[in-house]
Amino acid sequence: MDFVGSFVNLIDSNLIAPFVQQIKHFTRSSDNVNEMGLVVGDLKATKNDKEHRLNAAKNAGQVETEVASNWFKAVREIEMKADDIEKEYHQRKCAGGWCVNCWSLYRLSKRSVNLKQQADRYKLNENFDVARPASPKSVKEIPTEPIMENQPSTERMLKQMLDCICDPDPRLGIIGLYGMGGVGKSTLAGKVNNHFKDSSCFEAVIMVTVSATPNIQTIHTSIGKRLGLDLSKDSEDDAREKLFDALGKRKFLLILDDVWSKLELKVAGIPHPRNSKGSKILVISRNQDTCSVMGAKETIRVQPLSEAESWNLFVDKAGEHVASGDIKRFARKIVERCKGLPLAVVIVAQAMVNRHGVGSWEDALREMERSAAELQGMKEEVFVPLKFSFDRLENDMLRSLFLYCACFPEDYNIDIAGDDMLNYCVGEGLLDKLGSLKAARNKGEYLIESLKIGCMLEDGEYEGSVKMHDMMRELAIWITSSSSLESGSSPKFLIKTGKSFKEAPQSHEWVDATRISLIDTQIEELPELGERCPKLTTYLFRQNDILTIFPQTNFLEHMDHLSVLDLSY
Incomplete structure (x- = not known):
């Protein structure tokens, strides 16, 4: 009996049950197609x-996971197959509801059952993350102001920077880029960053703004974000260690923008380039010394634009109407006064972009000259x-000397070794403080060099001279003018230099001047001073050969704190 029972079970499971299942594919075709449609x-x-x-x-900002991508692809294929089955099923049914071809009906029913089972499996496997944080790109493109496009001088500086960055010499691990404010350093740095977008030279190119008061946590976060590290919950020490480890495994280019003082690389979690697979650090600063103390063996100064480049930039920003007619001669003179400083050129152009009257341009030139x-x-x-x-200058003496240099006419070559510097040394009391004329001159020379290194002064036209960029001179005049003084804390200068001035300042203007x-x-007459000038320490009235009327009553006696008086011709 056991043998018979086993034989019957064998017949049932291997012959009868499969046959019945196949019959069901035919008899339940409509139900199978409908059930498939519901599950799908x-x-x-x-x-x-x-x-x-x-x-x-x-x-x-997240990206699709690979699991999600594969799941979506498979589900879309299931949808397409289901649509095909349903379409074919309805097409093959005759008017009475029976399919003319029973074999076709059987196959469609079987396909619908298989597809329903497949859909059930994907429905069960729906618990997965559809997205994840994007892997950091090796280079994140930085939007840059198009103020230096197609400028030959810019292209030359960019090439010089890239040559240093791509030079394998380990001594060029840290490179400095410096120049006066508004000259385009950050724009150039952005161009360097973007240059490597389509290059495999570095595994990571990162640009970080340091600022005058560096926040180490902010620097850690900025660099970590570019490396795909979440440091928000880490202590400063842990963040530093993670950054140091992550950067040490990569060949990186790190651009440190707006650096004002030495940033300790170790504190910031940055490995020194000489120990890191040919990595490079580009330091951007207004001061050459800052680049040097950061370890830069090569420093590149960003020079102002040429006259032609300035004019092309100005026309591009202000509009073509400035390059024709009577406006052009005024526009040219206005651009000349910007002396190649891209920031100034752009700001002036924006101010004049909708000015089409010649009188407006003549007035703007007058304002700039004044x-x-x-x-x-x-x-x-x-x-x-x-x-x-x-x-941010190091001390009051440097600030005082910078302002003093504005006392000289526009584009004037200040003689470091001559009376120009001697007057300053005497006026500041350096002669008394240091005990000798030589020591005072040496101190003056040191201060001048410091201002040059900080891009506050530049070399003059002959050896032993310096001069001020026009915008720096305008800055100094603005700082010492009544319009910028705050609670009387800054010295007030009265500066009227050049042959365009034919009338002396009125007597009341002299009273508070330092x-x-x-x-x-071209002043012919000086005013009668009715009051003392208690703050006045320097009076420079030289190179004037047409003065005809000198005040009769106690003119110089009103200046009882005067240290420097220059009436030479």
């Missing part, structure tokens, strides 16, 4: 929900940022 419909709804979540994640700060946007966009360089410069003017 649920799966499609799940897919739609997941796609909405994926799109939201993509908008937040005080560039009066022109729209110049104070907020040019002088305030430039003043930060002044404020320094007065009337060099190389």
Whole structure:
């Protein structure tokens, strides 16, 4: 009996049950197709929900996971197959509801059962993440202002920088880029960053703004984010260690922008380039010394634009109408006064872009000749940022010397070894403090060199001389003018230099001045001073050969604190 029972079971499981199942494919074809449609419909709804979540994640900067990509692809194929089955099923049914070809009906039913089972499996496997944080790109493109496009001098500087960066010499691991404020250093740095977008030279190119008061945590976070590290919950020590380890495994280019003082690389979690697979660090600063103390063996100064480049930039920003007609001659003179400083050129162009009357341009030139700060946007966009360089000078003596240099006429070559510097040394009491003329001159020379290194002064036209960039001179005049003084804390200068000045300042203007410069003017008459000038320490009135009326009553006696008086011709 056991043998018979086993034989019957064998016949049932291997012959009868499969046969019955095949019969069901035929008899339940309509139910099978409908059940498949319901399951695939649920799966499609799940897919739609997941796609909405994926799109939201993509908008937040995340990317699709590989698991999600494969799942979506498989589900779409299931949808297509289900559509084909349903379409074919309805096409093959005759008017009475029976299919003319029974074999075709059987096959469709079987396919629908198999597809339903496949859909069930993907419905069960729906618990996965559709998105993940994007892997950091080796280079994140930085938007740069198009203020230096197609400029030969810019291209030359960019090539010089790239040559140093790509030079395998380990001594060039740290490179310095410096120049006065507004000259385009950050724009150039952005171009360097973007240059490596399509290059495999570095595994990571990272640009970080350091600022005058560095925040180590912010620097850690900025670098870590570019490396795909979440350091938000780490202590400063842990963050530093993770960064040091991550950067040490890569060949990187790190661009440190807006550096004002030495940043300890170790504290910032940055390995020294000489120990890190040919990595490079580019230090951007307004001061050459800052680049050097950071370890830069090669420093590159960003020079102002040429006259032709300045004009092309100005026309591009202000519009073609400035390059024709009577406006052009005024526009040319306005651009000349910007002396190649891209920031100033752009700000002035923006101020004049909608000015089409010749009178407006003549008035703008007059304003710039009188005080560039009066022109729209110049104070907020040019002088305030430039003043930060002044404020960050090392000591009051450097600030005083910088302001003193503005007493000389525009484009004047200041003689370091001659009376120009001697007057300053005497006026500041250096002769008394240091005990000898030589020591005072040496101190003056040291201060001048410091201002040159900080891009506050530049070399003059002959050896032993320096001069001020016009925008730096305008900055100094603005700082010492009544319009910028705050609670009387800054010295007030009265500067009227050059042959365009034919009238002396009125007597009331002299009272609060600390320094007065009337060099190389066409003044014929000086005013009667009715009050003392208790703050006046320097009075420069030289290179004037047409003065005919000198005040009769106690003119110089009103200046009882005067240290420097220059009436030479």
